[in-house]
Amino acid sequence: MSIYKSSVRNPITTILVFVAIILFGLYSFTKLPIDFYPEMEFPSISVMTSYDGTNAADIEENVTKLVENTLNGVPYMKEITSKSQDNLSVVSVEFEYGTNLDEATNDIRDRLDQIANYLPDGADKPSIFKFSTSMMPIIMYVITADESYRSLEKILDDDIVNPLNRIEGIGSITVVGGPKRVVYVESDPQKLDAYNVSLEQLSNAIRMENINKPVGNVRMGKEEYQLRIEGEFKDSRFIQDIVVGHFNGKSIFLKDVAQVRDTLKDLTMDEKVNGKNAIRFFVTKQSGANTVAVADEIKKEIEKVKKGLPQDVKINEIFDFSIFIKNSINGLSDSLMYALIFVTMVILFFLGRWRATMIIVLTIPISLIVSFIYLYISGSSLNIISLSSLTIAIGMVVDDAIVVLENITKHIERGSSPREAAIYATNEVWLSVIITTMVILAVFLPLTLVGGEMGMMFKEFGYIVSITVVMSTIAAITLTPTLSALLLKIRPKNKKDNWHDKIVVPWLNSLDSFYERTIRWSLRNKKKVIFSAIFICIVSFSLLGFIEKGNFPESDQGSLAAQLELQRGTRVEETVITARKLEAVIAEKIPEIRLVASSSGASDEGGFIALFNETGTNLINLNMRLTETSERQRDVWEIGEALRLEIAKFPEVINFTVTPNGGMMSGAQPNQVDVEIFGYDLNVTSRFAQLLKDSFNTIDGARDVVISRKEDKAQLQIEFNREKLAQLGLNSAAVSSAVRNRIAGQTASLLHDDGDEFEIVVRYDEAHRQSISDIENISFLTPTGEKVKLKEVAKVKELWAPPSISRKQKQRTITVSVKPEGISIGSLANDMNKKMANIQTPRGIQVNVGGAYESMMESFSDLLLLLVLSLVLVYIVMASQFESFSKPFVITLSTLFGFSGVFIALFISGNELNMISGLGAVLLIGIVVKNGIVLVDYTNLLRDRGMEVNEALAAAGKSRLRPVLMTAATTILGMLPMALSTSEGSEVWRPMGVAVIGGLAFSTIVTMVIVPVVYSLMARRGERDKEKMIREQFKFLE
């Protein structure tokens, strides 16, 4: 027994099965985390190796090259890039999308083990970093303080970080720029020399005194005691009283040769928020945790914590990704609701019957809820991709139910009982319903196969639409007939006409006959129709040249990032002054900026932060938070432009970039064109980059033209005289560590206080490490105990060195990046290519245009491939349905006008042709083709029933106009809310709404005329006349 027959005969079972599905779906729904994007692992692994006290060139030669060579050729590697800067080497390996990163990490670890012995002695063990969207901070706070600033580190640890860490789902809490307590023991080298004590002796003495040690057990009578020495310093004051040596029979105390300062660590980085001393801390979530829920918990906890803090300590939120997610999700949920209402109204308009409308509309929630089950099982989340997919699917899931219900109604109106009508009417149409679903699948399933960055995004999209559409088909051939059998009634013959019969039906009837007349007219004027169609096609496709092309639509996330570069070598203190001035200007001129977090200077610790933000004593990094989108007139790009104008007024700023939506939390590739210059000679490439920069600056709409390699910075280099070293029994390593101990300082021991540990650093006092002569006068002991000055064995030289060297595919590169403002990235790249054509490339240099432009070109070619694949699959499905090559061709032709409509819509609305609108064009294929199938199929049917071609076309058109208009209208109106939405994040999906609506509206009108005409052109008279064909075979009977 067929599925629809058994479901109609067992209505309770059928309904309960669907109730079960809905319950499971709702259960999944409550368990789904809410997030912005589906979780994706960016397939890149970085290896960081720090090697203190080396410059970029050394790092490149000794560490980076070694790591690069060993990592090169890791399976599935796509690209290897590296950056060598002072003290730090970062090698990043990018993999193909879909690579198993755990395996890749193991491969990398194995390979690193092999070279462990070849790395320089001073280099730390390389550490491996893996990125994923869950590593992006979800919330960021800033803590400002006045009097309590010194103890902020402790307050933060005890009162804030610890309670937060207890919240479920929190990944990590990272603190940036906190004041650190440290105990400096700063000695006067002259006194040391005078008392004949070396700096290392000081450190040793401190280390020896600062101990706690168990020294055994003592038995006394019946008792046993543990014997301990408690020698650790209780307080930094005790340090100055230890004995460090003897001179002329007298003890020398530490205070005789050095000063102990229990203070905050030297300033290398200045963190201010709205001009106040500040610490920033950001929180990441665990993978799979619900961003919104975790953020809410954090906020609740912070409110509690606030009460216990000192008066002057203030906590402010700079960034809360969950708000953006919430607003985007709410915006999409609204779109979904409106889509549901619109679709219901369309169905009611065409059918005019409440019960029938309800039966059809019921398939919507059922189909959509199933996608929640999919999301739950696949471990995904409610995000803008999954919700948009639902919005797109909403207009399509009703189509099958409409077809089934329409046929059932026809049978009921002929006088069958609803029960029988449900069974036999479904029997008549179930096959064609399944075939149209297969057409949709032919378009959406390939989406799940797309690779690359685009694939990560569209996989979920493809699966959700496929699953919902399949579910809607299942519901259409089981639940729809069942409910029809239960709910639909035979209309009494003498029933009074309602509003629908009086107004809509006559209107639809006149539309039907108008359309019939149109078909007949165009069948008589085939040439006119064909030529005007070709004309429309050419005109609309030529619009393509005028449509701006972009990569991925950006949305206004209400944040701005900026980096300012001052003259090289500027001291932090000077940089800070500029930062303060800029903050004042921002507060005055750009009121939309609510919060400014600035950090100036270099973090000496490198580490995690260094991967995101470039730091340097002459660099200012600003992270700004704007007011809510609803509260401001200007969008983030206009505000960015205003900020650029303000920064440009500062004469001391030599370079700057302003990144709308930027900041380390955005993570996405910035929307810019990168020109990569490959070449070994640093000078030649730098000069060429400068040349390009100057010429790019003349392009209208080019902003933030930046060369990746910063200018050379001043360095002091110590050059040893090895002969003399050898004579004195010294070597470079020994001397360099001696110098390091005196300048950078040596961590002698740790001071324990109240459960925390602080470093005790021994070094020269500041007065004695300020000039080249101070350095030359550094003294240290030879193995024989003689005192030697540095100048005796080495020279101190001043020279310039690049602060960082980047490499890509093991070749040195320098990147000139340009951001577009007011123009699309495609036309910016075109202009740049034109400019570059006029500049001669020096020998030995290769140039490549990359960045977002490169990924845009990659994505476009992916999209084109997808388009072709979908078309072929759709053609196959149709050809097998019609058992013909020519009929599907007629229908495929109609997709051409779908694209025409997309281009026209994009042109008129001023939207970009980008990934999303391109995707809209691809999925349009499925919807447009569906219209064509309905028309051609019915024409074939009528011809088989013996009608002449033109007659069949007119009759089929007249009879199929309503279903076509209905499916088109549900799809168009289903997407309308998305196309008109102005909520946060709507910028991303608006182009798709516009593309699909424009394409579908246009193609529906055009194909309804052009398909019959082309059909009649291609149809041979009598090709469907089977009788005649058979008669030929049986001529002998005559």
Place this chain on the structure above:
Amino acid sequence: MKSVFIVFNQANTERIEYIMDLLSIRGYTWWEDVQGRGGVSGEPRRGTHTWPEMNSAVMTIVPDEKVPVILEKVKLLDEQNTEIGIRAFVWNIEQVY
């Protein structure tokens, strides 16, 4: 004894069953999914894409006096909507075992 052969659109299945019960006809032979075409105006019932509808048929052997009653009911049913289609044919039964 006469045999009555009723061919009808499947959509009329329940009504035929009802008529049989109403007239207390016990014995019958039932064919589901039979194809055919009316001799005068009826559309083909072929279960194909072109002609998707199907017929069913029932044959029942009844006493002579029941035949006019059956035919009357069939006619009434047909007049409800002639598009659906139902016909009844009667012939003699020579022998019964």
